[in-house]
């Protein structure tokens with residue numbers, strides 16, 4: 598089946614005697630047993646719930662995974678993932694990560710005895726591998742400067758050395774990029790973003806290729822307890838039905854806006870992998886089927902960045918991304934505020950950088966809003 602069809606029709610796993618077309622919300626914490634040692638397949642909703650199970654099945658199908666495990670947020674998924682590792686284990690992470698992931702690694706995982714090295718490009722990874730290296734963790738394109746890592750190239754290294762390769766696929770979704778098919782072992786999602794798509798629900802996923810890893814993650818999930826609720830599972834299932842049409846349109850608008858931004862004298866740099874001038878353009882064409890709907894751009898000075906954030910009207914100044922509503926963020930103060938200043942500026946996340954998540958409003962209206970906000 599094609600991706601669009603899978604978004605709508607892959608949720609057929611559970612018997613549905615009523616013929617309900619939408620997956621019912623099984624709002625039950627627990628499930629009764631027919632007798633000792635017998636089970637309907639459901640015991641307690643922290644462990645599994647029929648609505649969540651449907652959703653996991655759909656997400657696994659979209660990523661080409663053996664299974665997916667749903668969590669109450671993207672960060673809950675990252676923290677569960679870290680439980681696969683033990684003190685002394687070493688992880689190589691992209692140096693340009695979602696700020697919350699960076700915070701978790703630095704303040705919680707390090708305290709728990711894990712060590713980290715950071716890589717800013719594909720070519721640096723091989724030399725950072727040590728006998729203690731257990732995983733490589735990255736986002737591509739990176740957040741917020743949109744650098745692109747070569748997934749297939751890194752997968753060759755990790756497969757040869759038995760290292761877990763984890764890709765946060767939140768920005769592109771499996772509609773544009775399927776890391777597992779390129780050789781990664783685990784895909785992470787903040788389902789809060791494009792998968793949910795409506796800025797109304799938090800969710801997270803780990804989609805895995807190998808059933809052995811699934812078993813470990815299910816044990817961690819039921820033991821640590823950050824399960825996605827039945828209602829939120831339903832909202833995610835509903836959001837995913839329109840994923841393909843939403844992100845396709847969002848990308849079309851993003852391309853128009855990125856091109857428009859490059860022509861504005863107030864804009865000094867535009868980071869969008871769909872622009873031929875972007876460092877990741879050629880590689881993106883090779884490993885993804887699209888460039889997504891996230892654009893970062895720098896303006897001439899801090900005062901102008903401030904003005905844009907105050908003046909936008911349709912576009913809202915809020916954290917998050919991927920929903921129907923366009924959002925603009927100030928990475929320095931919001932998503933990346935916990936990164937030490939010197940590191941942050943070295944990564945290009947300075948007081949002139951803004952990040953735009955292009956929503957489903959018309960591109961012309963969004964351009965008009967940006968234009969007035971820039972003071973044109």
Ligand SMILES: *Cc1c(COP(=O)(O)O)cnc(C)c1O
Pocket residue numbers: 670671672673695697698736740765767768786787788789790799800801
């Ligand atoms: C938002 C985000 C996360 C964290 O997800 P939450 O659902 O907010 O906990 C992780 N990675 C990326 C790339 C994100 O954008």
